[in-house]
Amino acid sequence: MSTSGRRGETTFAENTFAENAVRLTIDVPVTVDRAAPAPLAVQLAAQLREAMRTGGLKAGERLPSTRRLAVLLGVSRTVVTDAYQQLYAEGWLEGRHGSGTYVAEDALPYEYAVPDHAATGTAGTGEDAPASAAPGGDVVDLRPGRPWVFGYDRAAWRRAWRSAGDLPLNAFPDPYGHPELRELLAGHLRRARAVPVDAGNVMVTRGTGNGLDLVAATLLGPGTRAGVEEPGWGAARRVFASRGAEVVPCPVDEQGVIVEALPDDLRVLYTTPAHQFPVGGRLPIPRRERLLAWARRTGAIVVEDDYDAEFRYDVAPLPALYGLDPARVVLLGTLSKSLGPDVGLGWLVAPADLLGRVAERRARVADRTSGPVQRAVTTLLERGDLDRHLRRMRLEYARRRAAIVEALGPCVRGDTAGLHVMVALSAAVVPGLVRRAGEHGVLLDTTERHHLGPPRVHGLVLGYGSASLAGVRRGCAVIRALIPPGEA
Structure with missing residues (x-):
């Protein structure tokens, strides 16, 4: 390690060292400048990224441990850890259990020639x-x-299904879902989405489509009007139409649904405020508040589809609409994006009186969520495997x-x-x-x-x-x- 003539700048270049009997030669100059406006971790990540982009660091090459590189650079280990984590997230690095950090095998940009x-x-x-x-x-x-269905922990999955098979089948399924699973889902929503909910407001469904249909069957019928974002999820339009409602397209912009364009005679509005489908905007807090004020004024129920809110990048999640006004919002969620659509499990969070009406209707038509699936997901949540x-x-x-x-x-x-x-x-x-x-x-x-x-x-x-x-x-x-x- 050497110090350059510019004060506060630390450099390592062509350092060769042995660690865990593996030798690594870094033939790339890297500098961090404490006087520069960019944080040290950002500087380090940018230089390593450029080295990988240009071939100075090659696919499969091992990088120093965070501790070793921090010593070489004369910075805190946190600086190196933050830089590595950023490069992990971007796909440039990969970890190998018990071995270290490597340049990802497929990290280099793929150039595809089109005539x-x-x-x-x-x-x-x-x-x-x-x-x-x-x-x-x-x-x-x-x-x-379409989610990635190959990334789950197979051992955890087998363990969950073994636990499901150890329990007897329920002759009288609860239309709300298994009580243990409802408690765990309420805790999951409090942790992951900061939704202030308890098990009494949670129903276990077969997924978002099932939950939406249960709400539509309870609230809609001929002569009612239901709003769906435009553009938006086509299945929501089909569900509402199948229950006899007139489907009203409600325009969106780059942030989400335009509240001022909503008609006052909607009975239900379907919306995706966390990540609008398909435009991708997220509804800002002021507009969320205006949307809820509209719902209170008109008496409409807002159906909030939280279909992929578990996955966020670079920004903190905004509070769910349900948490801002539990009396006017129904929150739908699903495991189809996290575990896969074949799991066939989701949740419906609603005011207690509306949830009771949904449960009554569900019992009458014998609609239910698979008991073994509920038990398997209960195990995944209990053991922390889903998190x-x-x-x-x-x-x-x-x-x-x-x-x-x-x-x-x-x-x-x-x-x-x-x-x-x-x-x-x-x-x-x-x-x-x-x-x-x-x-x-x-x-x-x-x-x-x-x-x-x-x-x-x-x-x-x-x-x-x-x-x-x-x-x-x-x-x-x-x-x-x-x-x-x-x-x-």
Whole structure:
């Protein structure tokens, strides 16, 4: 370690050392300057990132331990830990249990060449999904709504199902759900979403669609009107229509639903304030307060779909609408984005009187959530396995999200949370780009497809749940090459 002529600056270069019988030579100059405005951890992360980007640090190469690098740089260990954590989240580094920190094997940017004529072709005829993928080769599916179902702890999963099998089946299922699971879900919501709720306000459902249908069946019917964000989740529109309600499209902007545009005669409003689908905005506190004031004035019930709020990046979560006014809000949640849709379990949080009416109707039609599934999820929550899984998946998804932002940054919207982002593009560009991406094996979705009326918002809806990090990078390289000049 040496100190440069500039005061406060520390450098290490070409340091060779042995640690745990593994030798590592860093042939990259790294400096941290205490006089610079950027925090030391940010400086360190930026230089290591550039070294990996340019090949100074190669895929699979081991980095010093946080303690060793802190000694070499003459900084606190926290500085190095923070820098490493940032690079972990961006996908540049990976940990190997009991071995150390390494440059990720697939960390280097993937360059995908698209023929020049593909990038300059004219827009298509309006299709918003490729008819077929490219013949041969791997398909990269970047459509939203598909989580990564391979990241769970198999041992924990088997243990949960063994515990479920040890208990007898219930001959008279409780329409509210198993009491133990309701208690644990209430605790999970208090921890993860700061929702002030107890078990008496929680019902266990088969997922968001089931919960929404239970609410719609209880509150809606012919002659009622129900609002859905525009663009928004098509299944919500179909659920409301199936119960005889008139579906009213309610416009959104980059932050979420526009309160001033809401009609006063809605019985129910479906909204996604934590991460609007598909635009990706999050409803700011002042607008949340105006929305709740509207609901109190009109008597409407706001159905808050918290479908992927477990996954947040760079920003702290805003309080759930339910926590701001439990009397006017129904909160829906699901494990389909964290564990997978096959689990078939979610929750409905509502005022006690409304929840009682929902339970009565549910009992009459014999709607129930699988008892063994409830017991398995109870075990996952009791042992802390679900919390550990969510922490792992936040890191995994953060790497993929960072890859999208790095590749398509100027066009990306709604990247603070969840498992999808929006890529804003001109209406004329979208159909042809989607078609040509499909020819290169990349499957895409569009914002146009999620409107009830004429499209107001134009672009791609990129889901990064089901594709690997390498697949996300490859797909983004294809998209980047197909975006015409002037769009980014």
